[in-house]
Amino acid sequence: xxxxxxxxxxxxxxxxxxxxxxxELPESENREAxxxxxxxxxxxxxxxxxxxxxxNMIRYDIEVVSFPVAVMLVALINDDMLRNMYAxxxxxxxxxxxxxxxxxxxxxxxxxxFQFRVSASGDEQNLLAVRxxxxxxxxxxxxxxxxxxxxxxVDKGEVLVTDHEFARILEEKIKRTIxxxxxxxxxxxxxxxxxxxxxxxxxxxxxxxxxxxxxxxxVEPHDVPPCMSRLTERMMKGENLSHVExxxxxxxxxxxxxxxxxxxxLLRHSPDFNERIAKYQLEHITGRRGKGKxxxxxxxxxxxxYGLCFPDRWCNHIRHPLKxxxxx
Amino acid sequence: MKEQDIRFLxxxxxxxxSKYSEAxxxxxxxxSREVGFAVWPDRTMVRHMSFRSLTDVREYVxxxxxxxxxxxxxxxxxxxKPMEYKNVLWADLAFDVDAKDVQPDCIxxxxxxxxxxxxxxxxxxxxxxPNCSEESHVVEFMSSRCIASTAYQTKRLQTALVDxxxxxxxxxxxxxxxxxxxxxxxxxxxxxELGQDARRExxxxxxxxxxxxxxxxxKSANLRAIGAGGIGRRFKEEILxxxxxxxxxxxxxxxxxxxLLRENKQRILSALDKGRTEDIIALLGLKKARKLLRRxxxxxxxVVDPSVTMDLHRVFRMPGTLNSKSGLPKQRVPLDKIDxxxxxxxxxxxRAEVQISASFVPEMEIGDCKVGPFSNETVSVPRYIAAYxxxxxxxxxx
Numbered sequence: 102x103x104x105x106x107x108x109x110x111x112x113x114x115x116x117x118x119x120x121x122x123x124x125e126l127p128e129s130e131n132r133e134a135x136x137x138x139x140x141x142x143x144x145x146x147x148x149x150x151x152x153x154x155x156x157n158m159i160r161y162d163i164e165v166v167s168f169p170v171a172v173m174l175v176a177l178i179n180d181d182m183l184r185n186m187y188a189x190x191x192x193x194x195x196x197x198x199x200x201x202x203x204x205x206x207x208x209x210x211x212x213x214x215f216q217f218r219v220s221a222s223g224d225e226q227n228l229l230a231v232r233x234x235x236x237x238x239x240x241x242x243x244x245x246x247x248x249x250x251x252x253x254x255v256d257k258g259e260v261l262v263t264d265h266e267f268a269r270i271l272e273e274k275i276k277r278t279i280x281x282x283x284x285x286x287x288x289x290x291x292x293x294x295x296x297x298x299x300x301x302x303x304x305x306x307x308x309x310x311x312x313x314x315x316x317x318x319x320v321e322p323h324d325v326p327p328c329m330s331r332l333t334e335r336m337m338k339g340e341n342l343s344h345v346e347x348x349x350x351x352x353x354x355x356x357x358x359x360x361x362x363x364x365x366x367l368l369r370h371s372p373d374f375n376e377r378i379a380k381y382q383l384e385h386i387t388g389r390r391g392k393g394k395x396x397x398x399x400x401x402x403x404x405x406x407y408g409l410c411f412p413d414r415w416c417n418h419i420r421h422p423l424k425x426x427x428x429x
Numbered sequence: 430m431k432e433q434d435i436r437f438l439x440x441x442x443x444x445x446x447s448k449y450s451e452a453x454x455x456x457x458x459x460x461s462r463e464v465g466f467a468v469w470p471d472r473t474m475v476r477h478m479s480f481r482s483l484t485d486v487r488e489y490v491x492x493x494x495x496x497x498x499x500x501x502x503x504x505x506x507x508x509x510k511p512m513e514y515k516n517v518l519w520a521d522l523a524f525d526v527d528a529k530d531v532q533p534d535c536i537x538x539x540x541x542x543x544x545x546x547x548x549x550x551x552x553x554x555x556x557x558x559p560n561c562s563e564e565s566h567v568v569e570f571m572s573s574r575c576i577a578s579t580a581y582q583t584k585r586l587q588t589a590l591v592d593x594x595x596x597x598x599x600x601x602x603x604x605x606x607x608x609x610x611x612x613x614x615x616x617x618x619x620x621x622e623l624g625q626d627a628r629r630e631x632x633x634x635x636x637x638x639x640x641x642x643x644x645x646x647x648k649s650a651n652l653r654a655i656g657a658g659g660i661g662r663r664f665k666e667e668i669l670x671x672x673x674x675x676x677x678x679x680x681x682x683x684x685x686x687x688x689l690l691r692e693n694k695q696r697i698l699s700a701l702d703k704g705r706t707e708d709i710i711a712l713l714g715l716k717k718a719r720k721l722l723r724r725x726x727x728x729x730x731x732v733v734d735p736s737v738t739m740d741l742h743r744v745f746r747m748p749g750t751l752n753s754k755s756g757l758p759k760q761r762v763p764l765d766k767i768d769x770x771x772x773x774x775x776x777x778x779x780r781a782e783v784q785i786s787a788s789f790v791p792e793m794e795i796g797d798c799k800v801g802p803f804s805n806e807t808v809s810v811p812r813y814i815a816a817y818x819x820x821x822x823x824x825x826x827x
Binding site for chain 1: 592593594595596619620623625626627629630631633634637638639640641658659660661735736739
């Protein structure tokens with residue numbers, strides 16, 4: 102329960118302890134829970150991950166209650182970018198725990214009502230069959246070639262995955278479940294003093310973080326091909342782009358003349374942004390680091406290969422995104 | 430187009446709808462779909478309409494026969510509003526299998542350049558008439574060979590949807606577009622809620638786009654694609670097909686390859702059963718085996734237009750309505766009859782004869798009607814054939 106506070110048992114447990122509306126949270130007993138709830142979000146913003154250790158397991162009552170507190174705080178700030186950042190960090194934490202203990206996986210799948218069937222079992226790994234529609238909805242196909250449906254064993258409406266991969270799919274499902282919950286409308290709820298205080302504190306932490314993200318550079322939307330504008334839009338919304346997607350976008354933006362600073366501001370929108378790593382990767386792509394080789398953006402054929410091509414009528418006769426022009 | 434030609438086309442279209450307005454169809458829920466028409470005389474598009482029921486749609490079409498009619502694959506909250514306010518609830522998963530993607534060479538074969546001034550014609554897409562340097566009018570006539578190979582792809586698509594993607598046969602409907610393609614609709618709640626990315630992934634899967642294993646074709650011993658899953662089964666069938674029809678593949682196999690394949694047929698079949706490509710290589714030699722496997726792999730892809738399937742807002746031609754590229758109706762084809770000659774299914778209308786002056790028409794067949802060849806002459810043909818030739822821009826009513 103403490104490990105996966107979104108599961109049904111945990112919800113019932115919280116229900117016994119206090120009203121889920123959180124309006125009447127008893128402050129004295131739950132001071133710690135509120136603090137931990139705040140920390141969940143704070144760490145998600147600052148470190149892009151939520152620390153979890155045995156201490157949290159022992160104080161599981163606090164741990165379980167701190168989750169709806171965190172969700173509440175995120176809902177109060179009401180910013181999609183923060184929602185994404187928090188849900189991503191929370192889901193990552195669960196995924197790490199699941200891969201440490203594989204026996205958790207089927208239980209969590211059941212809890213999330215995610216259908217699967219064991220197709221072949223082994224000591225090292227199991228092969229599981231998931232429904233095609235679930236695979237397509239929750240698997241990050243764009244996270245690399247091996248996730249693409251064309252590289253999967255697909256038969257009779259089922260897709261085969263290893264249990265490690267299954268944990269990754271569940272991570273996505275958890276992320277969406279949490280995202281959904283942070284979208285609850287909480288305007289008009291009267292907050293207890295301590296929670297109101299934490300909301301103010303979080304608002305200022307978040308305000309600072311957002312201020313560090315410069316207003317993004319303006320590109321003429323006219324001649325940006327749909328594949329690239331789609332990536333930019335997703336980035337702006339705070340979605341978690343895969344490595345391939347980021348590399349593609351950055352190499353394209355560099356080629357059309359964005360400065361490194363402008364690209365960094367855009368990358369700061371990503372829910373697991375890390376200044377140091379991002380800068381390093383950026384410099385690699387632009388050729389300032391490594392062998393000095395500048396990555397050119399992928400051709401249309403490669404974009405199709407990655408599953409990132411979403412052509413419109415102006416794409417008909419071009420072979421490279423840089424050649425895209427809107428004529429009439 | 431001349432005024433009297435438009436008047437004539439409108440009368441042929443009106444005749445069709447007076448007989449077959451009951452065939453006009455929009456998949457349910459009709460009142461949540463966007464409907465659009467291209468209207469005579471200049472085929473201006475009118476979109477963002479919505480109708481309460483199928484009866485209303487049929488009545489509308491009967492009263493003002495359109496040049497073309499469309500419905501959205503998407504089911505909207507407010508189908509009549511502008512695009513940004515429609516709000517997609519779900520959408521049919523729709524496929525467009527078009528001859529231009531399936532077999533471009535057979536379209537070329539039926540493409541002619543006709544000079545509007547002197548009426549001289551040449552095969553292929555030529556810009557200028559050599560006699561009077563007038564700009565040519567390029568015509569793509571329908572070809573039953575094109576339609577047949579497109580039908581074959583449609584059949585394969587349907588099989589893959591059922592066997593591989595697990596879609597129920599009753600949720601699939603296939604239509605002949607009335608010109609050179611087929612449309613396949615999948616209507617099911619679970620599939621209908623898939624977004625753009627997921628639909629894109631499905632078309633990639635069907636057309637083998639992004640498959641990394643293919644690099645090892647004919648090199649590595651055990652190809653994953655053989656034996657495992659739907660793509661593997663498709664691949665195996667294509668190999669079998671080549672082995673069974675060696676004479677059609679003389680271009681890659683050459684004489685000795687054809688012989689070798691025939692002699693070793695049984696052994697190749699058993700290697701396939703065991704999923705052992707290395708046995709095929711041992712039997713045929715690396716070079717020939719690679720050629721065989723590569724060709725089989727090419728043929729394993731199912732060709733669909735990805736941009737159509739991916740676009741949730743796309744409108745499709747309305748079943749039972751006439752296609753203004755040909756004057757023939759889009760109509761449902763039973764799944765077990767996709768292979769049949771679809772043009773023979775065209776219902777009867779416009780059979781009365783009419784006189785036209787034709788500039789150039791090659792010899793061709795539409796359903797059971799043989800036409801042409803005509804060259805700058807006045808001839809008498811059934812009204813629906815006259816409509817077809819006028820729509821192609823090679824004839825005019827006298």
